[in-house]
Amino acid sequence: MAASQKPNVMSDPQSTPSTSSVAASGAHDEPLKSDFIKIDNFSFWYGAKQALFNISMDIPERQVTAFIGPSGCGKSTLLRNLNRMNDLIEGVRHEGDVIVNEQSIYDPHIEVISLRKRIGMVFQKSNPFPKSIFENVVYPLRVAGQNKKSVLDETVERSLKGAALWEEARDRLHDSALGLSGGQMQRLCIARAIANRPEILLMDEPCSALDPIATAKVEELIHELKKEFTIVIVTHNMQQATRCSDRTAFFYLGKLIEFDLTGKLFQNPSQKQTEDYITGRFG
């Protein structure tokens, strides 16, 4: 869809046409897509209640996109729709489409389980299983029937390193995950989310229960992970959005009000509602 057809995107002067590259990747020769996730005129209802209104936005590959906005504006609803988590709720329906890497996530040929493998999710409250650290990380592989020791060992080391937890956990891999600190548990959940090498990582307020040191670690990690993954993060913390995202989307009452480069949106928003929100005049 051309930029002119995106009614909710008020200003994105530096956005590139959807077919052009947004950056050159060191590890991959393929140009990165500026519309890796394409949300196309998407509306969503919980029963009779409409929670999202005609959202259109292009989320670029291997960048960090932040969703901000007051409580109840639909950030989690939109995030959960990106891997069809909301399908689990009775009485929901949608209009419009979400296209990931050129394929609709509602394509009847797509299996939801394999979609969720491609799109990992980290929740606000870390949710480790009452199992060992090792078993938490390899859980998605076990579910998929993978029990080969060498594969599992490799996955645990790679994922814990990826989540910046390896050094702290390598000597206690078979201890219960419930003995980890809150910040370590959240990083364990990130390790579990990346164990299956997803293309996209969705994070819903991943730092809201963490202290400043653990938060800084997760933010550092987000910075590292975007070399490999496309990241969408919901946050209430505007400093966090400024520190770790490339682009920010501001939502209000289920509508996308403004979506722009993070620096532009915070320093020079084009919509009054965005300005009022980021300056604390409402929210």
Ligand SMILES: Nc1ncnc2c1ncn2[C@@H]1O[C@H](COP(=O)(O)OP(=O)(O)OP(=O)(O)O)[C@@H](O)[C@H]1O
């Ligand atoms: N399972 C559900 N059933 C019915 N309505 C829901 C459900 N989940 C969310 N809603 C409604 O949808 C709207 C958007 O909620 P959502 O959780 O997406 O907001 P949010 O922006 O993530 O808020 P917060 O910042 O508080 O997490 C709200 O009005 C909420 O009450």
Ligand SMILES: [Mg+2]
């Ligand atoms: Mg939420």
